[in-house]
Amino acid sequence: MRKICVVITARASYSRIKTVLTAIHAHPKLALQIIVTGSALVDRYGNIIPYLEAENLPVSAVIPNLLDVESDTASAKTTGLAVIELATFFANHRPDVVVTVADRFETIATAIAAVNMNIPLAHIQGGEITGNIDDRIRNSISQLADLHFVATENARARLMYWGLSPQKVHYTGCPSIDLVFQHKDYDFNPYEIYGGVGSQPDLNDPYLIVLQHPVTTEKGHSKWQINNTLHAIAALNMPGIWFWPNADPGTAGTAQGIRAFRDQHPDFPFHFFKNMESGHFIQLLKNCACIVGNSSVGIRECSALGIPAVNIGSRQLGRERGPNVVNCIPDTEAILSAIKRQLAHGRYPQVTLYGKGDAGEHIAGHLATIPFILKKHLLPA
Amino acid sequence: MRKICVVITARASYSRIKTVLTAIHAHPKLALQIIVTGSALVDRYGNIIPYLEAENLPVSAVIPNLLDVESDTASAKTTGLAVIELATFFANHRPDVVVTVADRFETIATAIAAVNMNIPLAHIQGGEITGNIDDRIRNSISQLADLHFVATENARARLMYWGLSPQKVHYTGCPSIDLVFQHKDYDFNPYEIYGGVGSQPDLNDPYLIVLQHPVTTEKGHSKWQINNTLHAIAALNMPGIWFWPNADPGTAGTAQGIRAFRDQHPDFPFHFFKNMESGHFIQLLKNCACIVGNSSVGIRECSALGIPAVNIGSRQLGRERGPNVVNCIPDTEAILSAIKRQLAHGRYPQVTLYGKGDAGEHIAGHLATIPFILKKHLLPA
Amino acid sequence: MRKICVVITARASYSRIKTVLTAIHAHPKLALQIIVTGSALVDRYGNIIPYLEAENLPVSAVIPNLLDVESDTASAKTTGLAVIELATFFANHRPDVVVTVADRFETIATAIAAVNMNIPLAHIQGGEITGNIDDRIRNSISQLADLHFVATENARARLMYWGLSPQKVHYTGCPSIDLVFQHKDYDFNPYEIYGGVGSQPDLNDPYLIVLQHPVTTEKGHSKWQINNTLHAIAALNMPGIWFWPNADPGTAGTAQGIRAFRDQHPDFPFHFFKNMESGHFIQLLKNCACIVGNSSVGIRECSALGIPAVNIGSRQLGRERGPNVVNCIPDTEAILSAIKRQLAHGRYPQVTLYGKGDAGEHIAGHLATIPFILKKHLLPA
Amino acid sequence: MRKICVVITARASYSRIKTVLTAIHAHPKLALQIIVTGSALVDRYGNIIPYLEAENLPVSAVIPNLLDVESDTASAKTTGLAVIELATFFANHRPDVVVTVADRFETIATAIAAVNMNIPLAHIQGGEITGNIDDRIRNSISQLADLHFVATENARARLMYWGLSPQKVHYTGCPSIDLVFQHKDYDFNPYEIYGGVGSQPDLNDPYLIVLQHPVTTEKGHSKWQINNTLHAIAALNMPGIWFWPNADPGTAGTAQGIRAFRDQHPDFPFHFFKNMESGHFIQLLKNCACIVGNSSVGIRECSALGIPAVNIGSRQLGRERGPNVVNCIPDTEAILSAIKRQLAHGRYPQVTLYGKGDAGEHIAGHLATIPFILKKHLLPA
Known part of the structure; x- marks a missing residue:
């Protein structure tokens, strides 16, 4: 062995x-x-x-x-x-x-x-x-x-x-x-299983997923960057699921930005999770209207699912991508406009760029x- | 600044x-x-x-x-x-x-x-x-x-x-x-300055320099490898300067090989140094008949000096080299034969492969x- | 030198x-x-x-x-x-x-x-x-x-x-x-200088100071312990200043307890600081009605100041103390009762137990x- | 369990x-x-x-x-x-x-x-x-x-x-x-089992055991100290077993001292071991005429065996001891004299100071x- x-x-x-x-x-x-x-x-x-x-x-x-x-x-x-x-x-x-x-x-x-x-x-x-x-x-x-x-x-x-x-x-x-190919349809209650804080959108209605990490070489900007995303999403006023950032340098700024925004916007229609089992995550992903942020998930997994993705800033700049991705700079207007464009487009064809x-x-x-x-x-x- | x-x-x-x-x-x-x-x-x-x-x-x-x-x-x-x-x-x-x-x-x-x-x-x-x-x-x-x-x-x-x-x-x-281009002619007494052990060859006569390190991925063979070099040199019966190996994995085997050989061959006509200021080292190098071992010095510095080099084994296998290098496997006969060939040839033309x-x-x-x-x-x- | x-x-x-x-x-x-x-x-x-x-x-x-x-x-x-x-x-x-x-x-x-x-x-x-x-x-x-x-x-x-x-x-x-002997009277605005979160009590009125750290060997109880203190203080309904705990094992439980309590009690009349220059801290201490928690400050500095101290739980159990300290177990009723007793007593004579x-x-x-x-x-x- | x-x-x-x-x-x-x-x-x-x-x-x-x-x-x-x-x-x-x-x-x-x-x-x-x-x-x-x-x-x-x-x-x-109480009589050939270097005394004749470690706080003196012991033993001209020092600070000096002495005294009647299984060590100990150096063995194990011990220098200064120990300073004459005294005395009564x-x-x-x-x-x- x-x-x-x-x-x-x-x-x-x-x-x-x-x-x-x-x-x-x-x-x-x-x-x-x-x-x-x-x-x-x-x-x-x-x-x-x-x-x-x-x-x-x-x-x-x-x-x-x-x-x-x-x-x-x-x-x-x-x-x-x-x-x-x-x-x-x-x-x-x-x-x-x-x-x-x-x-x-x-x-x-x-x-x-x-x-x-x-x-x-x-x-x-x-x-x-x-x-x-x-x-x-x-x-x-x-x-x-x-x-x-x-x-x-x-x-x-x-x-x-x-x-x-x-x-x-x-x-x-x-x-x-x-995992994407093993996915099941959405069939669980994430609020019960994973706790978290914030609103509890009905996930049978259209919703966003947001996953935005600090950019290591721009760690001084992480709070400003997350703020722009938060304000774009708030302007849209659509419900969604937000995942806390990973532990990279700059994460304190990202987390502070989210916490301060939540304090000021108690009615923000998002739920915040720290973590989720990947099968459950795929279920939510498969079911969502659009993914927003700078995670590779929007580019990799979502290419196989055909989920529209708004990719913000430099973190995934050079990554090979399918047709489902729209890039934008970390600016409130640019993010808002890109999400609207993706919501208007809806699902993309599925591609096997990253495997079968x-x-x-x-x-x-x-x-x-x-x-x-x-x-x-x-x-x- | x-x-x-x-x-x-x-x-x-x-x-x-x-x-x-x-x-x-x-x-x-x-x-x-x-x-x-x-x-x-x-x-x-x-x-x-x-x-x-x-x-x-x-x-x-x-x-x-x-x-x-x-x-x-x-x-x-x-x-x-x-x-x-x-x-x-x-x-x-x-x-x-x-x-x-x-x-x-x-x-x-x-x-x-x-x-x-x-x-x-x-x-x-x-x-x-x-x-x-x-x-x-x-x-x-x-x-x-x-x-x-x-x-x-x-x-x-x-x-x-x-x-x-x-x-x-x-x-x-x-x-x-x-440093090679800054070299002076041989003008110092290494035995006085650096101590060391062993015979003290007259460096106005022809002599060898040996510098053989353990090979990291062949560390289990380091004692056998140094033994082969020691026996080849002993067979040649020419005086020289030997430098102790560096601290890479396998160094204990190399050092043990040298120590045991010295115990058994008290009249071995080599002097052993641990270390030497680089200007002094270049002086000795410039003056030597041939360098033997697996140090990059034989390939780099000696290309600029035209000193014959016998390069043993795999450690420098792919390194870009001038005309002054003869390769051989870590076998007593092969090493002996390569040294003899280089001694018969003598100095090579100097080349600027590694800089001016x-x-x-x-x-x-x-x-x-x-x-x-x-x-x-x-x-x- | x-x-x-x-x-x-x-x-x-x-x-x-x-x-x-x-x-x-x-x-x-x-x-x-x-x-x-x-x-x-x-x-x-x-x-x-x-x-x-x-x-x-x-x-x-x-x-x-x-x-x-x-x-x-x-x-x-x-x-x-x-x-x-x-x-x-x-x-x-x-x-x-x-x-x-x-x-x-x-x-x-x-x-x-x-x-x-x-x-x-x-x-x-x-x-x-x-x-x-x-x-x-x-x-x-x-x-x-x-x-x-x-x-x-x-x-x-x-x-x-x-x-x-x-x-x-x-x-x-x-x-x-x-530092206690170098203290000045209260003459600064801690909310402006140190930020922090929560209510902003008028520090010319009577107020409490709370400083409760996790107990290393009871780290699994840190959330329960801080909760009992929080509820005792809440029952008292007196304003005060609260300092976040240090980084000892169990601190996550203490911090979570405080955060959750604050979420549920938005009108809690305390201000929360992370840190304060020691001279400023002494000013606030000198001016307070009673210190509550398990910091050595209640025992050491406050003995020299004559400030009533309620010392909760095992963290300072064996520490040499002056007359100004009342001990209690980490139970809501016990804490509440001890604070009331100290508030009723008021200032103690100053002693030089810990130096002059x-x-x-x-x-x-x-x-x-x-x-x-x-x-x-x-x-x- | x-x-x-x-x-x-x-x-x-x-x-x-x-x-x-x-x-x-x-x-x-x-x-x-x-x-x-x-x-x-x-x-x-x-x-x-x-x-x-x-x-x-x-x-x-x-x-x-x-x-x-x-x-x-x-x-x-x-x-x-x-x-x-x-x-x-x-x-x-x-x-x-x-x-x-x-x-x-x-x-x-x-x-x-x-x-x-x-x-x-x-x-x-x-x-x-x-x-x-x-x-x-x-x-x-x-x-x-x-x-x-x-x-x-x-x-x-x-x-x-x-x-x-x-x-x-x-x-x-x-x-x-x-282990001392479990000992067997001397019944093995240490030279065969443990290798080592130096003379091979017949251990049926009287012999010494030497075990001298560097003293951490006197590490600059370790070479000088071992030299004094070596010269005392050489003056005695009695055969024996010498164990290399442990890895404490100063060990390089101790080891260099031994190596240099051995180079200069090829006929020194001692054998040098690096290590030995403890049962075997006890056998040699039980059989020896006197133990010399600064190991606790001379004081602890030898109290139970009644073996004469010469304890050199400060390393064991305050250790509780039985009648079998003679102290001396790390001076050639003092060491020589102490060993002679112990050899003249021979075995001591066994005591249970360190256990039964x-x-x-x-x-x-x-x-x-x-x-x-x-x-x-x-x-x-």
Whole structure:
């Protein structure tokens, strides 16, 4: 049995690889080791432990390391701590492959620990471009990885272009899209299950979903940016669901903006959730009139669903997208106008840009069968 | 005044950027901050503090973090500690640019700390290929850096090819070659100045220099590899100078091999040094009949000097080289035969593959004048 | 000049040693190095940097290390990080004495770093008893320290009793009491200066001050405990000033309790502050009708002021106290009844149990003159 | 089943608690978790993993954290790293009690991690006095611990005197003495089993054992001190067994002193071992004419064996001792004279000062039955 260690550092990353975890766990030749760390252990950013338990996925270790996010050294120090403690886990549990996901700042810790210990490293979602600082982390990890499972054909081409060996770069589609194809229709009461605060719109009527994170390199603007979105949405006066931001630098500004706005607008017709199981989230997504903000969900998942998306600002600037996305700058008027345009348009055709729903199975299959000759991987193609 | 922070993690890195440090320190518009960390603080791997003091170069901080090298988590943990403490230094001293050098495992810590704190990162010696694990670290840092000072035209072309903006990649030549052009003739007594152990060959007669480090991904073979080199040299029965290996994984095997061999061969005609000021080292290099081992010195500095080099094994496999290098596998017969071939050939013509001797000045000039608009750097070219 | 390094880890610790800092800074034979770390760098727990700047006290380094407090490893990891980075500061700045204050969990990091580096350690406020887990940290630091500046005669006797040398234990009184003797009358507008939220009571009328922290070993009860206090105060319907809790384990429960209560009681006649300069705080204290909660302020500062104090629960159980304190269990009825009793009593006579107002000067004087023969300190008295 | 987690940081600590480990492991109501960390994982200081495996004792985790000992921040940073990673282990494995042993600098990390996580802490060998810096660490841990298993009646009295509750302090004797009572006669060939270097004395003839560690607070003198011992022994010209020093600060000087002496005295009639299984060590001890150096073995184990001991310098100055010990200063003449005196005297009567051989059983029994009411432990007796 090959031991496959997957390190999950954030709520968003968990959703992105849930089907990979399930497929590895079910595979007769693979033993799954899950490490949960970073903001994925902190309630207010979305503790994923209950979701893993609900799916009967085994947690091999929790490694708390998130520094208080007010500090501008917090992301560096969280990353440094992660390198140190992941090395200890690897020394004790000797995985055959370590899997890291996407491009958050702290994911590079997984890569560094694995490379320093000569353990083959697999990277999911490499080769993409978003146009912000995440590109640097993602590309940096691609350079460290031994094995790449990419979400799009373009991403594969880009890694080939850098000189990586074709045997090492596999187009599997994005595992987050798998969930979209497994979705059920909306059939649950989110207010009962997830609590949260604010109005409780009837989700059988048209509603928006808003998901806006701080932009790491614009963290000083996060409060102003969220304010513009809040005022645009308020002007629209349409109900909706709002998700709190992740733990990136600038998150205090985003959260303060939301809190102050809520204090001043007690009748704002939105409900605010901290976190939601990804299947439930997909149900709400599938059912919504339009998604607004700067999450990759609007571009990735919604391309497969045909849901109109308003993508605000620079966070997803370079990301490959289908026809369902309208971009706008973080300005109240621009946001309002873009949402109106999308509501007028309605649903888009579904496209398979990010995969066909079998990425998890493909990745597990590759992990079970690819020969790992570490020395060969280290030589240029 | 722009504050330029240079992080030095190893003896070898210091030699590589000595002329950059001097040029920054002398520049009227630049304030130099030097951080010394990792093996560069440890006597048996070559503590560089005395050399910095001798050059009147200011040390802003020492950050001891080298774990005992026996552990296979040592390099990961040293890297993690470096990320943590460099972040604190950056938070307290707010450099305008952080400079990292080359490709040792722990240099990526500098890159991660700088990127996480939104401080522009300059990388020296990116874009090269050696054909071993160092490539991964080097390329990974290139992906994180905002500014690149490369040693060869090929290296620049490679980074362009990855899509980096031409304004960000500067061909300056390699600062380590600057020293070669500043060299004096052999005029000092190394035994008096540096101590060391073993025979004391007369350096007016022909002699070899040996510099063989463990190969990170072949650390289990380091003792066997050094033994083969030792026996080849012994068979040749020519005097020489041997330098102890650096602190990479496998160094215990290399050191044990040397110690055991010395115990069994008390008359071995070599002298063993731990460390040497780089100007003195260049003098000995310039004067030697042939350099043997797997240091980049044989390929880089010796290309500019025309010194015959025998390059053993995989450590420098892909590195761009001039006519002075003969490769061989780590086998006693192969090494012996390669050395004999080089001794028979003698000096080669000097080539400027790695620069013309003005890299330090060029780099300091760029650092003083390049506009740093961080947000722009973060966007793809 | 002796270099005296004072490490401050929390807002409360700063207030406790402010007069020591001022006296060291003013002393002609002492050079002051201040390190700010832990929650003392985080806005929502009371960032002390602005206060230090306002006093022209020099900050030698900031060391951010507070982990997100939700984790039950947070206090351990913050302590571990502090040991690591304080060691680096000590290695770079070589203080002659390191000073640590009181008994918060992370203060032991200062002690460990100093002892491991053979730097004499001075401890302020050792030898006291509070009856909770803080005793263990405080006593543990006393065992590590070379020099003790204690707040009460009883504390000195207790350290003597353990076998410490009389030359090493100095009764100076508590520096936090110095501030009480420097107090001015209430003459500022706290709402303008410090913002905060809630009602704005007229502070010329009688008012309460509430300061209730989570109890580390009862962290699961922190929400229930604060709720009982909130309901007791609400039943009283008297205006007041409430200070947010510090960053100890359980703080999330305390903060949630307060937030939820405020949501349900929009007319609650209290104003909520996060932090306040200690001189201003003393003004408000001096002027208040009664202090309620579990802060040591009610016992220490208020003994010197004669302000009635209601001390709730176990946090200060064993602390030496004057006549002004009434204890009660964390029960709504008990708290309400105790406050009523204190309001009926009014002011108490002032006592000098914790010093006469010159502790800062005394401590600075000792630090300037005590002979430091490290070897001798290490031998038993 | 109660989970008992024992943290072992050094070869010496392992020997001291071997019988405790065995007794816990054999106990039907206890589940043993062993963590190996610090120098106990490093070959040249005595990697204990092989010994644990040989005894079928389960290793729950290895946590490599020893910094390169040349740095004067090494012991602090090793301690800081230990706190961080032990907290993670405790969070993942939730021991019911954590056990720490004796007084080495890094043992306090175990105490801090346990206390910060509200896990009851048991300390073995508290309450003793050695008269050096170890006292501070030991006493500091005693202040943090919930439960104390002490080696002598005096030690128990001392902890009582500090105010600890009688229910928390148990006189069990020292587990290291248990081994002495289990000893067999000398029946193995140490040269075959343990390798080592140097002469191979016939151990049926009279021989010395030397065990001299650097003194932490005198680390600058470690080379000079070992030299004096070496010259005293050389003057005696009696064969013997020498054990390399532990990893404390100053160890480089001690090791260099030994290496240089061996180079100059190729016929020195001693054999040098790095490490030895404790049962074998006891055999050699039982059989030797005199033990020389500054290890506690000469005072503790040898009191039960009646072996003459020469105790050099300040390292064990205050330790409670039986009649078998002669003290001397670290001077060649003084050492030589003391050894001669002891050789002339021969064996001493055996005393039970440090226990009767059943400490391991006693401690395991207490751990299985003592009620752990954490809150009560936190209150003063």
